[in-house]
Amino acid sequence: MDKSAQVVNLTNNLNLQHDLDEEWVILLLKAKRAGIPAEEVRRFLIKEAKTLTEIS
Incomplete structure (x- = not known):
């Protein structure tokens, strides 16, 4: 899984309502x-x- 997919997956899994800094x-x-x-x-x-x- 590439880095962008990891960020999207993590964001979806945590069900976040705010923006995350992709680099962090x-x-x-x-x-x-x-x-x-x-x-x-x-x-x-x-x-x-x-x-x-x-x-x-």
């Missing part, structure tokens, strides 16, 4: 396939956001 969905799918838990991705993003805020 693809990155999260790759992380999941690599065995990286969603919580680890979440912690990383929060940490990086805090770091960027401190730099600004």
Whole structure:
């Protein structure tokens, strides 16, 4: 299944009512396939956001 089909399939399966950023969905799918838990991705993003805020 190609990347666009994965995004459409994921969106349909979750029955989302809002737009998803296709790049983010693809990155999260790759992380999941690599065995990286969603919580680890979440912690990383929060940490990086805090770091960027401190730099600004």
